[in-house]
Amino acid sequence: MTGSGGDARDRHVPVLRDRCVALLAPALAEPGAVVVDGTLGMGGHSEALLEACPQAVLVGIDRDPDALELAGRRLAPFGERVRLVHAVYDEMPAVLERLGLGPAQGVLLDLGVSSLQLDEAGRGFAYSVDAPLDMRMDQTTGPTAADVLNTYEVRDLARVIARYGEEKFARRIAENVVRARAVAPFETSARLVELIRDSIPAPARRTGGNPAKRTFQALRIEVNRELEVLERAVPAALDSLAVSGRVVVMAYHSLEDRIVKHALADGARSTTPPGLPVELPEHAPVLRLLTRGAETATESEIAANPRAASVRLRAAERVRAGRGGAPARGRTHTRGDAA
Template sequence: MSERSERHVPVMLQRCLDLLAPALADPGAVVVDCTLGLGGHSEALLATFPAARLIALDRDKEALRLSAERLAPYGDRATLVHAVYDELPEVLKRLSVPRVQGVLFDLGVSSMQLDEAGRGFAYAQDAPLDMRMDQTTGPSAAEVLNTYPPGELVRVLRTYGEEKQAKRIVEAVVKGRAKEPFDRSGRLVELIRDALPQAVKRTGGNPAKRTFQALRIEVNAELSVLQRSIPAAVGSLTVGGRIAVLSYHSLEDRIVKQVLTAGATSTAPPGLPIVPEQYQPRLKLLTRGAEVPPEEEVADNSRAASARLRGAQRIREDAL
């Protein structure tokens, strides 16, 4: 196993396994890891459920390469696919898998992407401003910074970074890019520090954190992909199948909550004495709200601090 794989600590691993376990015990069960990353969750799924088959997706070719090494001992029980997770229905169709018993999402940026300086995800080190999870396609963070109209940049920072100082930061970016286009993360971090009032810089950690989050979400279309992915994943579950989703900020968690809660809610008109089957919930929630990691896990793995976990079980087919 590579040093990088050893360094990667999967978040809330045992709880994810426990949530999915009842659906994965039978021979022939198929579980999908929609966010393979460095393969920590996938490896644990294969080791814990020896009768199960794994399908794992990632848009990052480097992650697929490293995980292929890590999961090689499991042979043909693991199928790794270069795809974004909203492509799950197409992937399953291509593999002739009509339904699956388990689905796991571990959202956000992976440890590998944060740790690899050349990717530009981390505000703590100077690197090319890329931030693409799939470096073969789409605009980079530098292109977003250098080409978006000011109003659109403000929207991105406010919506995806929940950045209260978005207008002030964008004004500085527009002045900066007029002199020289942005291409390095270090210059952006410095510009944000200079643009913000002293009072703001004294609270809440690195002042560039929210801007970097917003750019990453925009570059990778993370929220629009997620809005398609969670319903698609629920739709791929067989009755009795289970889904577990780890998110790392309120925007992601809100989308997950909305989809799972809607699936667990009756759609019957109010006042019916007996609810016909087509109106009854198709999901049962497995977590009370969003679960958070225990304090000892956060102490051991700082990246777990913002994690929120939700789970649900498919309890009936969709109404015809």
């Protein structure tokens, strides 16, 4: 791994950075306030939050050791205000407990593949370059995309491509993969890209960008169990929030956004049984939504940062404890304790 903090800053333009800071900053004004960046990446959002909220302590979580190294260099000037942890973001409550920190005042989740992973050709995330079919966010563990392609039965591979890539030619692609791997196993991306192109009828290839995009997305989600993790991670993030704490989540495709939308909407809904004349306190909403639907990037931001084109941002504030959330208690540390 090469690079420096300056390299990270040059390579990474954080999506909706200013909006994320504006939404989280009101909850991070007190000394020792804890903000968790559950998807640290190259640390751009974390850097902005630490600069804007000088009283806050940051816990940065990422499953990618390379990201932790690069972000660590970028965030080194903030010294003891930063704690970086190699973990998956659905482990957030356990991470905070292990660090001896109380409930967080802010949580940020920037979902999907990071700029670092897309830009490192050898990781296999990009369909535009020939590279080993890896696609693991944490290259120290788990099966690769090549393992999926070379071992899944047709029905399982078709299910993955259809569900996670929303690819209507999934069955044809899966059948062609199984046929091709009988000749030679899949190792690098160029062969897969060519097979996908040949599997999709010419009229369908003329629209929607590179025809390999959907299948590569599906393989990446399967390899990293992204949706399974997300289904656990949003409740974990809400459980980690103190009362008056805020959560901001950015999703980049409909499958992710649907999970986030439903989790936040459920938290903002009263559970008082129908027919009761008053809302019972224990059934009052746990969350207050801070965004009306999903917010998107402006045209100017997309022009400056094309990766913002598909973002959907949702945010909420915790208004009370209960329903499995963080207990209504004071912070258990001081700023010095969090160092």
